[in-house]
Ligand code: SF4
């Protein structure tokens with residue numbers, strides 16, 4: 215059975231509206247060495263959150279968020295596996311052994327079962343098996359369509375930013391598949 219131990223990374227990277235806490239800013243209730251200073255009365259999002267490392271027995275101690283420098287947020291019910299990077303450790307997800315595994319997970323885009331999004335310093339990056347597409351800053355909860363354009367050898371990773379009415383606002387294509 216895993217436990218958070220000294221990790222408090224979700225208390226930094228996650229947005230907690232009930233506390234008016236923005237993403238990537240450490241919660242004022244974090245107490246060094248002892249975790250949450252309002253544990254008994256912490257808001258519901260804090261109570262229910264479980265990061266991907268805690269929920270996945272196969273991920274070893276190297277993947278504990280404070281060690282890895284990012285946390286995994288499983289939102290595959292909404293079509294995303296999210297990587298939230300510690301603002302103090304930019305690029306942490308690109309180190310070995312992490313990037314290769316994260317890229318392997320991104321293969322879900324090929325059967326249209328989801329995609330991997332990396333949130334880092336306000337920017338969004340979509341990970342594909344073929345490479346990454348950096349979208350930049352898109353604001354909270356962008357509506358993204360992630361997949362491919364073309365077929366076979368001519369297939370190219372494609373990301374579209376959609377409006378609430380499914381209008382295509384922006385489009386990004388990888389140079390090669
Ligand atoms: S990121 Fe995961 S391991 Fe770290 S404190 Fe949050 S739930 Fe626990």
Ligand code: SF4
Pocket residue numbers: 224225226230241242243244245249250251252253256257260
């Ligand atoms: S209230 Fe507690 S659990 Fe919630 S973000 Fe703040 S320190 Fe973390």
